[in-house]
Amino acid sequence: EDVGFSYEAGCPVLLDIDIDAPAGSLTAIVGPTGAGKTTIANLLARFYDPSSGRITMDGVDVRAFRRADYLGRFGVVLQDAYLFPGTVRENVRYARPDVGDDAILVACEAAGALPFIERLPGGLDTIIGSGETGMSHGQFQLLAIARAALARPDVLILDEATGSLDTRTEIHVQRGLRTLMAGRTTFVIAHRLSTIREADLILVINDGHIVESGSHHELLSAHGLYYRMYEAQRGGRDQEAETRAPLP
Helix, strand or coil: CCEEEEEECCEEEEEEECCCCCCCCEEEEECCCCCCHHHHHHHHCCCCCCCECCCEECCEEHHHCCHHHHHCCEEEECCCCCCCCCEHHHHHCCCCCCCCHHHHHHHHHHHCCHHHHHHCCCHHHCECCCCCCCCCHHHHHHHHHHHHHHHCCCEEEEECCCCCCCHHHHHHHHHHHHHHHCCCEEEEECCCHHHCCCCCEEEEEECCEEEEEECHHHHHHHCCHHHHHHHHHHHHHHHHHHHHCCCC
């Protein structure tokens, strides 16, 4: 509600941010690089508190919650997934260290990570970061999704995967994310606008302000910044497809 934020005094990064996300809804946050998308995600996860205004959950100012209790209700999956040195098992059950392998395997299967885990030299006992694993960026993301699924959060914050993933891995990641999002309040920092057409609400951020909001079709019809970004990305995809097309 009317949130503003500055990393340094006198240098606002966000101004007058108002977002209403009903339980179970999908809200996408889009905008140019440096617009303030990641800062909004950081505030939602309470890595920082607002400089002005307030953020509420179920009508309660989040600053009234113990930070650990609040963070326990969130699952965060970043495009650069962080996994610490340790076994696959230890990484997946990080938020719930008391669970057994059955629950871990269910979460890994839901995330789409189980097939590649079964191919690892030590399965769940494989050490992350050891030279023998050879895990890809996409597989790291699948483990991060499994970790979030096992934590059973109320709210998800997802930093969408970029085109650095190969097509097959990206399909697995997107499928895992859809499973994870089902029935949960979700915020997605979207880099490719074609992936958020079904969002309940799309917020377009520019220079720290929400400059447009609405559904995918409403924003396209408005012919504003979202429309221009979407057309630019679509043009890039068409050009890429032409480049890859076989010669006659």
